[in-house]
Amino acid sequence: MRPRSPRHLRIAAHAELISLIVMLANVFTVHLKPVSSVMGPTHGCAYLFVVVATWRLKPGPAVNIAALVPGVGGLLALRLRHGAATPARAEETAPS
Helix, strand or coil: CCCCCCHHHHHHHHHHHHHHHHHHHHHHCCCCHHHHHHHHHHHHHHHHHHHHHHHHCCCCHHHHHHHCCCCCHHHHHHHHHHHHHCCCCCCCCCCC
């Protein structure tokens, strides 16, 4: 049984990625100032929330460093955290 990731971290990780996508789409298309003024702080807050929430879980140095990657760091941290939590499967070999 895999332990579930904290719900608040999953929500913040997805908000971080979506806000980055919206910001970049806005910059490379119409560049509306109201969209930039809303999405910039939203992305910044989600990014900081992901970093702090990940570090509070004390998962390990690799997961903490992954959380620092802007945009996808939260999703990377969640994936690495689950990978570290699952036990390694032993390869079964047929007896010879």
